[in-house]
Amino acid sequence: MSEAWHHFIAGDLVALLSCTLAVVTCGVLGSYLVLKRESLMGDAISHAVLPGLVVAFMISQSRAPVPMFIGAGIAAGLTVLLTMLVRRWGGVEPGAAMGVVFSVMFALGVYLIESEALRDIDLDASCVLYGQVEYLVWWDAPKDPSAYLKLATYTDTDIPPALWALGAIFVIAVAFVAAFFKELRITTFDPQMARAAGIPAWLVQGALVLLVALAVVASFQAIGSILVIAMLICPAATARMLTDRLGTQIMLAGLVAGLCAIAGYFAGAKLPTALGAEHALNIAGMITVVAGLVFGLVCFASPSHGFIARAVRQRRLAERIAIEDLLGLLYRSAEAGETFVPIQPMHAAGMPVARATKLGLVRAEASKLGLTDSGRERAEGLIRRHRLWEGYLVERAGLRPDHVHATAELLEHVDQPAAIPTQSGDLDPHGKAIPPGPETDAESP
Amino acid sequence: MNATTPQLTTSALTAHPEHSAESPLSVHALTVAYHRKPVLWDVDFDVPPASLMAIVGPNGAGKSTLIKACLGLIPAAAGEVEFWGEPLRRARSRIGYVPQRESVDWDFPVSALDVVCMGRYRKVGWLRRVSKTHKAAAMACLERVGMKELSHRQIGKLSGGQQQRVFLARALAQEAELYFMDEPFAGVDAATERAIIGVLRDLQREGKTIICVHHDLQTVGSYFDYALLLNMRVVAVGPTSQTLTQENLVKSYGGRLTLLEQAGEAIAQMGPTR
Numbered sequence: 233m234s235e236a237w238h239h240f241i242a243g244d245l246v247a248l249l250s251c252t253l254a255v256v257t258c259g260v261l262g263s264y265l266v267l268k269r270e271s272l273m274g275d276a277i278s279h280a281v282l283p284g285l286v287v288a289f290m291i292s293q294s295r296a297p298v299p300m301f302i303g304a305g306i307a308a309g310l311t312v313l314l315t316m317l318v319r320r321w322g323g324v325e326p327g328a329a330m331g332v333v334f335s336v337m338f339a340l341g342v343y344l345i346e347s348e349a350l351r352d353i354d355l356d357a358s359c360v361l362y363g364q365v366e367y368l369v370w371w372d373a374p375k376d377p378s379a380y381l382k383l384a385t386y387t388d389t390d391i392p393p394a395l396w397a398l399g400a401i402f403v404i405a406v407a408f409v410a411a412f413f414k415e416l417r418i419t420t421f422d423p424q425m426a427r428a429a430g431i432p433a434w435l436v437q438g439a440l441v442l443l444v445a446l447a448v449v450a451s452f453q454a455i456g457s458i459l460v461i462a463m464l465i466c467p468a469a470t471a472r473m474l475t476d477r478l479g480t481q482i483m484l485a486g487l488v489a490g491l492c493a494i495a496g497y498f499a500g501a502k503l504p505t506a507l508g509a510e511h512a513l514n515i516a517g518m519i520t521v522v523a524g525l526v527f528g529l530v531c532f533a534s535p536s537h538g539f540i541a542r543a544v545r546q547r548r549l550a551e552r553i554a555i556e557d558l559l560g561l562l563y564r565s566a567e568a569g570e571t572f573v574p575i576q577p578m579h580a581a582g583m584p585v586a587r588a589t590k591l592g593l594v595r596a597e598a599s600k601l602g603l604t605d606s607g608r609e610r611a612e613g614l615i616r617r618h619r620l621w622e623g624y625l626v627e628r629a630g631l632r633p634d635h636v637h638a639t640a641e642l643l644e645h646v647d648q649p650a651a652i653p654t655q656s657g658d659l660d661p662h663g664k665a666i667p668p669g670p671e672t673d674a675e676s677p
Numbered sequence: 678m679n680a681t682t683p684q685l686t687t688s689a690l691t692a693h694p695e696h697s698a699e700s701p702l703s704v705h706a707l708t709v710a711y712h713r714k715p716v717l718w719d720v721d722f723d724v725p726p727a728s729l730m731a732i733v734g735p736n737g738a739g740k741s742t743l744i745k746a747c748l749g750l751i752p753a754a755a756g757e758v759e760f761w762g763e764p765l766r767r768a769r770s771r772i773g774y775v776p777q778r779e780s781v782d783w784d785f786p787v788s789a790l791d792v793v794c795m796g797r798y799r800k801v802g803w804l805r806r807v808s809k810t811h812k813a814a815a816m817a818c819l820e821r822v823g824m825k826e827l828s829h830r831q832i833g834k835l836s837g838g839q840q841q842r843v844f845l846a847r848a849l850a851q852e853a854e855l856y857f858m859d860e861p862f863a864g865v866d867a868a869t870e871r872a873i874i875g876v877l878r879d880l881q882r883e884g885k886t887i888i889c890v891h892h893d894l895q896t897v898g899s900y901f902d903y904a905l906l907l908n909m910r911v912v913a914v915g916p917t918s919q920t921l922t923q924e925n926l927v928k929s930y931g932g933r934l935t936l937l938e939q940a941g942e943a944i945a946q947m948g949p950t951r
Contacts, residue, residue, distance in 0.1 A: 267785060411804055418795045422781045428748045428774040429799045429851070430766075476786045476831035 259489025282341025308445030363456025796850030838869030
């Protein structure tokens with residue numbers, strides 16, 4: 233094995249894997265929090281576990297993972313319970329209830345750490361916030377490649393236990409979501425209906441919150457609570473911009489989270505030194521930045537929900553309406569006997585003459601504009617809808633004939649067959665002929 | 678049967694109804710309170726089989742609360758609810774529920790078909806996937822409410838009326854015998870209202886019982902054959918034409934009555950619906 237590879241395995245592999253596992257777990261579970269509009273729950277739990285950790289340390293006098301887990305788990309459960317109580321008794325909205333509970337819990341943790349009894353122990357609030365990815369090294373990773381095929385290599389060397397904890401929680405979380413996908417879907421979407429159908433929403437959602445708590449506790453030693461919070465929200469929110477299906481949403485969130493972790497890790501750990509800087513950057517911070525950038529990019533450029541896509545759709549709609557208005561104008565003037573209309577005023581009014589010509593809907597003849605056959609066909613449909621709406625508004629909605637034009641002018645652009653009024657006569661309220669509809673109209677029941 | 682319950686005549690039904698195993702829903706002395714303030718007080722009624730029943734009453738009368746308490750979604754302070762003479766837990770699979778449309782987040786990333794499939798979850802069972810047969814059944818329910826073409830559309834991209842139809846289709850997919858519906862006609866277009874009432878009448882013809890919270894007094898008489906007039910207590914219960922009398926309406930709606938007088942008259946003119 234080359235020196236560079238061994239260096240990577242010993243120095244980076246465990247840290248990279250830990251980050252990725254933690255972040256993907258958060259991404260998958262976070263989707264449900266974001267969809268429930270309870271994103272703050274992750275924030276609350278990740279802060280509120282601090283006093284649990286301190287008390288566990290005070291009792292066990294060690295930083296062994298098991299007592300830490302138990303302490304944090306109890307604190308997380310307490311947070312969820314207190315939040316419910318504050319919500320019920322304090323009569324405040326869920327976000328405020330969580331805010332009250334977790335900030336008090338976190339403050340209690342900070343107070344305990346700073347208090348006399350614990351002043352000189354190795355437990356630091358900033359570790360909880362930023363994590364210690366950089367300390368996750370496999371210092372006795374073997375140099376011989378064949379050693380990696382033996383089980384003993386993994387049991388006898390000093391692989392940081394955080395990796396095993398994160399691996400376990402990752403497997404549990406993915407298995408839980410896969411096994412209870414349908415129960416999670418119904419209890420997240422419509423808990424009342426679920427309960428009425430005898431599906432215990434509190435059990436499913438309680439298990440989910442417990443898993444979030446476990447993931448938070450397992451993660452923050454490695455990656456810190458800021459990254460945990462970011463990862464519970466960012467990848468899920470990113471995925472939501474890309475899909476309208478729950479299954480795809482969950483998988484995309486996991487994928488986005490994983491990619492952010494890998495990209496962020498290298499951008500933080502390797503890129504600065506490669507560019508000549510003296511120190512690497514904080515990896516947890518870098519992953520968070522990458523996740524934020526990805527979310528920003530997707531907000532802007534998502535093909536279905538993004539800003540650009542929306543702008544394009546609006547632009548297309550505006551263009552269609554402008555072209556239809558032009559066709560309507562030409563149709564009405566043809567009705568009045570003037571088949572060709574001077575182009576210049578239409579240009580001046582900003583009507584899309586060039587675009588409509590290109591689409592073959594109108595044609596120019598000696599600086600005048602007229603409808604082509606396909607243009608006439610579309611105009612007939614438009615005028616038909618306009619006059620049917622006028623008739624409807626007068627007959628059914630009871631408006632006066634001179635008050636219906638503006639409304640019909642808007643509604644004429646809606647061309648779904650189900651949204652067009654049925655015909656009751658040959659003339660509109662102003663005595664103008666309603667162009668005949670397509671053949672299928674006569675056949676419909 | 679409770680031995681202390683005296684033998685009753687029909688006229689005494691509202692005061693102390695006789696509970697029977699025939700009746701899809703029997704509510705006895707139900708009291709519900711929020712923060713020690715009673716919302717429902719000593720509510721007592723029976724629903725005859727295969728009726729299409731409206732729960733009517735002013736805002737804050739406890740109409741939705743009554744439904745939720747029957748379904749065990751809100752704890753009752755006192756009283757009993759029985760379905761075909763049995764407790765809720767033994768009758769759940771025979772009960773369908775349509776919550777208020779506003780009670781869920783329509784931005785949720787699921788399609789209309791996904792939502793209707795939720796009605797099958799209880800039949801599918803834990804840890805199993807929704808099979809093709811269940812999906813086909815869900816699709817048939819969507820077709821019944823005229824929504825087959827929109828089955829794969831995300832629910833947020835449907836109109837309010839279409840969303841309500843999706844909820845109705847989900848209840849149909851539950852294949853229940855007793856349906857609770859919370860304001861199924863609220864904020865829907867005329868076409869949807871016709872579609873829904875058509876489906877409800879079909880269900881009734883199949884022998885099923887439907888209980889709707891309803892807010893439109895103008896249509897109670899023509900849509901429903903049985904009505905419960907509620908204002909924290911039961912004001913009146915029975916066939917619609919006998920229940921929605923002007924006297925009862927005044928009793929339950931109090932002074933706000935110009936419109937109600939018209940509604941009462943309209944119902945009186947319509948006479949018995951069946």
